[in-house]
Amino acid sequence: DVVMTQSPLSLPVTLGQPASISxxxxxxxxxxxxxxxxxxxxxxxxQSPRRLIYKVSNRDSGVPDxxxxxxxxxxxxxxxxxxxxxxxxxxxxxxxxxxxxxxxGQGTKVEIx
Amino acid sequence: ExxxxxxxxxxxxxxxxxxxxxAASGFTFRNYWMSWVRQAPGKGLEWVANIKQDESxxxxxxxxxxxxxISRDNAKNSLYLQMNSLRAEDTAVFYCxxxxxxxxxxxxxxxxxxxxxxx
Numbered sequence: 001d002v003v004m005t006q007s008p009l010s011l012p013v014t015l016g017q018p019a020s021i022s023x024x025x026x027x028x029x030x031x032x033x034x035x036x037x038x039x040x041x042x043x044x045x046x047q048s049p050r051r052l053i054y055k056v057s058n059r060d061s062g063v064p065d066x067x068x069x070x071x072x073x074x075x076x077x078x079x080x081x082x083x084x085x086x087x088x089x090x091x092x093x094x095x096x097x098x099x100x101x102x103x104x105g106q107g108t109k110v111e112i113x
Numbered sequence: 114e115x116x117x118x119x120x121x122x123x124x125x126x127x128x129x130x131x132x133x134x135x136a137a138s139g140f141t142f143r144n145y146w147m148s149w150v151r152q153a154p155g156k157g158l159e160w161v162a163n164i165k166q167d168e169s170x171x172x173x174x175x176x177x178x179x180x181x182x183i184s185r186d187n188a189k190n191s192l193y194l195q196m197n198s199l200r201a202e203d204t205a206v207f208y209c210x211x212x213x214x215x216x217x218x219x220x221x222x223x224x225x226x227x228x229x230x231x232x
Binding site: 037039041043048049050051054055060090092094096097099100101102103104105106107 | 158175220
């Protein structure tokens, strides 16, 4: 199985400041169809997960543009340009390239300093 | 409004069985692959099972193979997870999730249903 490793696991941030989460996969996430199926999810306290980003850098409908995804191959990043209070929660990367055993990272907890 | 609503969770003894249900609304259920994803208390997310639109393909994480069965009823817009031989390590919130077309990931999630396996 593809192992997804996130860092850091805890990220204290100041309101209005940027934040960055790294996600690395144990093997390339480039699929034979040319796509890279790397996704990012946000889980606010007490809520269900919500997808933010799919295929590395595509924002889902309704996701603020302060969220952006980038990367290629085995190294990926989720960036929040200016953290707001509503961004507190746990963020997970997930690979969908290796079918059908999809795997998540351990999660990164974002909190306000 | 696109919505997934799970039900059927509860307390069950080790070795017991439980059947989870997920009611879909607001979209054409029969057109989508569907999944179950779980989250143990205080832990991360784990994909559990996928099912194709016509039930011709089903896939499971290794830890539940032979014990869990995913199924669906397109006429009732419903997804199911039959869980047998339950273990303490199956204790988790179980989420029903829709697989977004062409994205190989979960674009819609339910609110989850809690399953507790304990004597």
